Amino acid sequence: MPFNVARLRVKELAEALSVDSPEIIATCILLKIPASSALSSLSVEQSKQIIDYVQKRNPKQNITE
Numbered sequence: 001m002p003f004n005v006a007r008l009r010v011k012e013l014a015e016a017l018s019v020d021s022p023e024i025i026a027t028c029i030l031l032k033i034p035a036s037s038a039l040s041s042l043s044v045e046q047s048k049q050i051i052d053y054v055q056k057r058n059p060k061q062n063i064t065e
Helices: 010-017 021-030 044-057
Strands: 007-009 041-043
Touching: 007 010, 010 021, 010 041, 010 044, 021 044, 041 044
Parallel strands: none
Antiparallel strands: 007 041
């Protein structure tokens, strides 16, 4: 069992991208990433896929630190 694997909640990613959680969940559905609520956790790779998709749709979208 791997320990210390980085995970990010949908709601945390939504806050970082300045979008609503339902938009992230809709993106997950499009990308076939299993996430059904704001508390679903995402791997680093899944988060990167979502960030890339959101930034392509909204090129002015920046990640807040």
